[in-house]
Amino acid sequence: MIYVPKSALAALLAALPTSALCGQQTVTIPQQSALPAPPYADYADLVVAAPVVIDATVRSEIRLKPINAPDLQPGEARLYIEADVLALIRAPNAVATRVGYTIDVPLDARGRPPRYRKSRVLLFARSVAGTVGQMQLVRSDGQRGWTPGGDVLTRRIVRETLAPDAPQTITGIGNAFHTPGNIPGEGETQIFLSTADGRPISLGIVRQNGQPPRWWVALGEVAGEGSPPPPRDTLLWYRLACTLPPALPDAVVKSTGPDADIAREDYALVVQSLGACDRGERQ
Helix, strand or coil: CCCCCHHHHHHHHHHCCHHHHCCCCECCCCCCCCCCCCCHHHHHHHHHHCCEEEEEEEEEEEECCHHHCCCCCCCEEEEEEEEEEEEEEECCCCCCCEEEEEEEEECCCCCCCCCCCCCEEEEEEEECCCCCCEEEECCCCCEEECCHHHHHHHHHHHHHHHCCCCCCCEEEEEEEEEEECCCCCCEEEEEEEEECCCCCEEEEEEECCCCCCEEEEEECCCCCCCECCCCCCCHHHHHHHCCCCCCCCHHHECCCHHHHHHHHHHHHHHHHHHCCCCCCCCC
16 A cells, blocks of 8 residues: 555545546456456446447555545445556557546455555546546446456457447347248348437348348348348347347237237247357346
């Protein structure tokens, strides 16, 4: 721990909004060896929520007094951490070379918090308005221990998110219907999704006699068959697998009778094909 004059610390804490000081949860830094591949969806959640993503080294930590952390959970401590920026992975504007933020951490059997000084971390945060270099983690686990796999995955998701044709957040299902073909057993189901920015995403499931159903996804206004199902652990896969409900809501099904049943079956095929939205330990 380092010593900081009370007057300086008080001024610093006063500059931070209450939300920057409160509501954090336990965060740990994993060991860097023998780690499994980080879950794509877990890191995608962080990248999508974080306007600022930083690769940094912790320079110092100060344990805040209870008066400055009134909502702290038993068995935890709130730390104010300063970290030196090694690389700015994502940010709308320039960021100071040293940043500060708060985080809640578990106490050990002796009532001591973990030591993070000199630890390399990935920070998923937003800038605190009206301050220089002050950050607020976007989530309680917005500080992650740096690992090669985590770094590579974070940078890849940032590139996917910032691409001009990046799929936007899916907000719901607009409507779905099945159109039977001229031959019994053939037909096509179309499912139209709503997105945060209004750009359409549609799913199509085609049934042809003697062949298993196949599905595609289209981004944009153009009607007709789109692209094949997205590979797992890509941004489009994440948007679909981690947002779509497990079953087609009755309210959006515009077909009736057997056609409605087929639409539901085809939607279930899409969900099964996408697989589970694996967030690792944070399900």
